[in-house]
Amino acid sequence: MEKNFSSYIKIKDEVKQALAEGKPVLSLESTIISHGMPYPDNVETALKVEKIVRDRGVIPATIAILDGVLTVGLEDDELERLGNSSDILKVSRRDIPWVVSQKLCGATTVAATMIISDLAGIPVFVTGGIGGVHRGAEKTFDVSADLQELANTSVAVVCAGAKSILDIGLTLEYLETYGVPVVGYGTTKFPAFFTRDSGYPVEISCDSAKDIADMFRVKRELGLKGGMVVANPVPEEFEADKKTIDSAIEKALADMDAKGISGKDATPFLLDAIKTITGKASLNTNIELVFNNARVGAEIAKSYFA
Numbered sequence: 001m002e003k004n005f006s007s008y009i010k011i012k013d014e015v016k017q018a019l020a021e022g023k024p025v026l027s028l029e030s031t032i033i034s035h036g037m038p039y040p041d042n043v044e045t046a047l048k049v050e051k052i053v054r055d056r057g058v059i060p061a062t063i064a065i066l067d068g069v070l071t072v073g074l075e076d077d078e079l080e081r082l083g084n085s086s087d088i089l090k091v092s093r094r095d096i097p098w099v100v101s102q103k104l105c106g107a108t109t110v111a112a113t114m115i116i117s118d119l120a121g122i123p124v125f126v127t128g129g130i131g132g133v134h135r136g137a138e139k140t141f142d143v144s145a146d147l148q149e150l151a152n153t154s155v156a157v158v159c160a161g162a163k164s165i166l167d168i169g170l171t172l173e174y175l176e177t178y179g180v181p182v183v184g185y186g187t188t189k190f191p192a193f194f195t196r197d198s199g200y201p202v203e204i205s206c207d208s209a210k211d212i213a214d215m216f217r218v219k220r221e222l223g224l225k226g227g228m229v230v231a232n233p234v235p236e237e238f239e240a241d242k243k244t245i246d247s248a249i250e251k252a253l254a255d256m257d258a259k260g261i262s263g264k265d266a267t268p269f270l271l272d273a274i275k276t277i278t279g280k281a282s283l284n285t286n287i288e289l290v291f292n293n294a295r296v297g298a299e300i301a302k303s304y305f306a
Contacts, residue, residue, distance in 0.1 A: 005070075008100055011061075011120055012073025018059040019121055024305040026053050026297050027072075027117040027125040027155070030064040032290065033079065034088040034107035035268045036128065037283065038275075043083035045287050047076065049126075049294045056298035061122055063113045065091055068103030072120045082107055090264055092145045109264075110157060111149035114227065123216065124156050124304055126297035128290050129193040130229065132162040132171030134266065135253065142262060143174070150227045151178035156216045156304075158230040158297040160289040161191035161198060165249055165270045168198045175229065181219070182229045183212055185296055191233035194240040194285050202231060209296065213303035232296045238288035240281060248277040 011019075018025050028049060033042045046062065053060040062074045064082055071078070082088055082105075091099050091106030093115060099106045108116060110127050117125050131144025144166075150157065162171045172190060175182055184190065184202035192198035206212050216228050233239075252273035256262075261269050275282050 005119055009070040009072065009116070009119060012071075012075075015059055015061045015073040015120070022305060024058040024298075024301040025061050025122050026058050026294075026301040027113060027120075027122045028053075028060055028062040028294075029110060029113040029125070029127045030062055030074075030082055030107040031090055031109045032128050033082045034085075035090050036271060037286065039084050041283065041287065043080055045290060046079045046083065049290060052291060052294040053298045056295070056302065058298040058301050061117075061120070063108050063116050065096070065099050065104070065106040065108065067105060068100045070096075070100070070116050070119070072116060072122070081105075090268070092264065093149060094145070110146040111144075114149045114153045114155045114157065117155050118153050123154070123220070124158070124297055124301040126158045126290075126293045128159065128286060128293070129161055129163040130157060130159050131267065132166040132168065133174055135165070135167045137167060137170065140262065142266070147171070147174050147178070147180075150175065150180045150229065152225060153227055154220055154225065156212070156228045156230055156300065158185075158232055158293050158300065160193050160234050160293060161231045162193065163267065163271075164192040164194055164198070164245060165253070165267065165274075168192060168200055172200055178226065179224070180226050180229060181215070182231060183215070185212065185230055185232040187231070187233050189233070190231050193289065194234070194245045194282060195242050196233040196236065196239050209299035210303040213300050213306075217304060230296070230300065232293055234285060234289035235292055238285055240278070240285045244278060245274070245282065248274045248282070251277055
């Protein structure tokens with residue numbers, strides 16, 4: 001069957017024009033707005049991220065599903081709606097057909113944002129941290145759909161590594177098995193979201209946005225399926241204390257198990273629990289790492305479109 005998705009997608013005029021003219025565009029996800037931070041920090045962060053991108057000469061394209069429409073590029077009032085509404089669903093690949101067919105609203109995860117970004121023709125995407133293999137996955141089989149999307153969809157994902165609530169060693173093994181390049185930006189160590197060093201190395205390290213853009217362009221031109229992880233550690237001055245974070249994670253995991261929470265509800269629960277345990281410290285780190293990813297992602301997008 002011929003693919004025809006034009007009736008399901010709405011691309012903001014400035015994004016559409018930039019793509020038509022070969023100007024740099026950068027995709028941004030929306031789960032961090034609806035499910036990753038409290039209001040009003042979430043909306044303020046989203047607006048600041050878009051400004052950071054614009055200030056570097058790149059058009060931001062925040063992605064979400066609004067009233068059943070795959071929406072690429074949001075207005076300020078739409079960002080406010082995502083951040084201050086209780087009926088916004090968390091949408092991954094499996095959820096897209098239901099949310100679209102029922103004309104619902106959804107914030108897109110890494111996986112869903114990659115899909116919509118690829119449909120729109122945007123090759124570079126910024127998020128906070130990717131999902132991965134959850135701790136205890138050998139029993140629960142709880143593995144984020146983000147990893148399969150990275151194995152299949154040709155979008156480069158700039159992130160602060162994998163969230164430290166995950167089994168990072170198994171996450172990296174999974175990515176290696178499926179041939180997903182993991183590139184450290186200015187680091188030889190894979191970051192763990194709140195902290196700069198997960199204890200695991202990266203095979204490839206680049207100090208230049210141009211080198212990363214060139215590498216991803218070659219990957220796409222060779223027809224090699226799948227995306228790429230650009231692991232960009234949080235700036236050192238905003239890094240969380242590792243002992244504090246590790247202790248908070250252990251407490252949050254025990255609470256999650258006691259409450260029987262699993263699946264796509266696990267990550268929002270754990271991040272909220274960690275924020276509660278650590279006070280505002282983890283939230284501040286989360287915000288700063290997203291800003292940093294936006295800066296790096298914008299430079300990579302500029303180099304890719306050059």
